[in-house]
Amino acid sequence: LFLRFSLKSQPLLSLPEFQSVSTGTLVVKEPLNFWGGARVKPKDTKNSEPVYEPATGRLEYWLINLTRWLHIQLPGGSFAYTRREPLGVCVGIGAWNYPFQIAAWKSAPAMACGNAMVFKPSPMTPVTAVMLAEIYKEAGVPDGLFNVVQGGAETGGLLCHHPMVAKVSFTGSVPTGKKVMEMAAKGVKQVTLELGGKSPLIIFKDCELENAIKGALMANFLTQGEVCLKKYLISVSDDSTVTVHQVTDIARAHRVAANLQAGTCYINNYNVGPVEVPFGGYKMSGFGRENGQVTIEYYSQLKTVVVEMGDVESIF
Template sequence: MAQSTLDSMPGASTGTVVITEPLNFWGGKRVKPREEKNAEPVFEPATGRVLCQMVPCGAEEVDEAIQSAYAAYQKWSKMAGMERARVMLEAARIIREEKIAKLEVINNGKTITEALGNIDFSWKSIEYYAGLAGTLAGQHIQLPGGAFAYSRREPLGVCVGIGAWNFPFLITTLKSAPALACGNAMVYKPSPMAPVTAVILAEIYKEAGVPDGLFCVVQGGAETGSLLCHHPKVAKVSFTGSVPTGKKVMEMSAKSVKQVTLELGGKSPLIIFKDCELENAVKGALMANFLTQGQVCCNGTRVFVQREIMPQFLEEVVKRTKAIPVGDPLLGSTRMGPLISKPQLEKVLGFVSQAKKEVQSALWRRSFVPSDPKLKGGYFMSPCVLDNCRDDMTCVKEEIFGPVMSVLPFDTEEEVIKRANNTTFGLASGVFTRDVSRAHRVAASMEAGTCFINNYNINPIELPFGGYKMSGFGRENGQVTIEYYSQLKTVVVEMGDVESLF
């Protein structure tokens, strides 16, 4: 494995790292761009300085990566599930020993505490699907006259993964682990804003023993993504990102009838009833809104609070929001780092300014300028709580993807369920109540792929994750994901003479 970047991580600090190695990977090695044109700067969110240059892959490079993946697939798919499992378990072991979290923080801006949790989840996801690799099987069916049939669960071929910038390394593992367990190869395109850790996973897979080319990384934006979606040797596309881009991925993939999994945006409701344990409800609301600077697709950003407890809830949630330490994401004491980019920061601040115009409410926010001189150019903002919101407000209807919590009062269960479901999204939902019957009744009523009861943003690898409505389709995580990275073949065996009508 090329160690230079990772070797520098133990002593690295914010504002010191520069990435010079190639970020593409296929044929078992890092690959330099053919041309340096159209290079895009990649910024360190905490400082605003240039971390590296991302050069998008063109048609020839994309084809080369896919051909490399297809050749590796021919070998990998013929291995027994237990053989694949042993290689994947070795990859999980290597991840546990690598210093990837710091590099993730430097490229993404999330806190080191969260990044360490993400890396922990990453090796667990590979370990989980390694455990399933040896269990993949079909059925045997006895037919009349001694004939029989059986089904075979087979891989799809070369799968494409297109990732998002909020969980760069984790999403890479969540897409590649089930794909590889089923016998597929994968060509992965990370977000152009967070491109540096996907290639680390490619090197880890190689070190673990996968065939050269089995997991490839190509860099680029929309044009590179389009080349991947249209390539005739690609069997499936798994995309995580925004709804508009997801629609384009689906449209492009449909032209050659590729399978598609879409994990898109959300504007999820969190419902807090007056009989809740208030301390837990406040903690849940904070976890539902401020992880990764609010840049989480399943965040519960519409917080519905029953009117009787609204004053107590607001007092406590604002007090705790004000106390969140914002600053250098590599410090263990920091609980909120910078947003991913300057345009994203400006977009989020624009939503807050718009909210001020739409309602005369107790709007809590404060400007944030880090005291550390090296952070002056970073993309920081303070977490924000918007009080007395209405369902028709822009901040309530549209996905903000920043640390902004919108709080709305409600009176009855029937009313709040109707309001909670009145959205085009359907990724997640949550409810806090001591009433067990109500909890399950509300969960059953939510038009969303996940409902958290008396907690929020708990997504174990064992459980399926995905959306309803415009939040996408297909599932990641859990055993069901095997269905999305494999296909069934039916084999019918006649043991006697053929009966013919002709």
């Protein structure tokens, strides 16, 4: 099924409209998604492109990594192998702060793994998920593989309880994430939760002050602070002094990162999210990962096949 879908997906990899994700149109439409444009007003297309560019290469990335099977040699010439198979119908429930990007993050790996996705955007930002559906259709994605359903909490509950749904991927608040997990558990459905984070920003004494200030401003006020990576706690060493370099004690930075109970740590940067790098949280920030090869594990199920090349042995 993966191979067949990969072949069908070739139009997605070559269609110019998909590669660019119609950035200019999205820059116009996405602000309208937020209550008539009152919240977000990009200065220009160039400055707004990073919001949409992370979505463009995702399907190609996962298609390339789907063909990796594991082969295990056993005694006597026998062997075993594993294969990844689709889950079936996956549900994606998005938040309002990054509506288009979240829709792409969830739908691309789901469909690349051979699943169908039903995506419910936030009722506050319903527009650009529909635009993504139009882009997929124009690219040649078969009807029914990506579906957008509008609605609020009741609609989300129906999707989580539906017997044909095999997985739910949710981005949003901790209280709602707990409800999604509870509803999915009744059907023993797989769940990915990307929930809110109370993230610290640690400023070492050997930091470069200007970069530290720029990082702190970005970490607290990017999109008015309405982002899951907002830094609610800024920790500054009491004996900090201004130097002319970034953090130079990389060994210390690695040591601190290893001791932080956090799903993602940034050293000398902030909010870097290329498709190759997994993203997700620890503890109350949820579980499961978006992006990276590991995402294939969350949108597929693993089958083991054991092949005996000799006679069957029996204790009877």
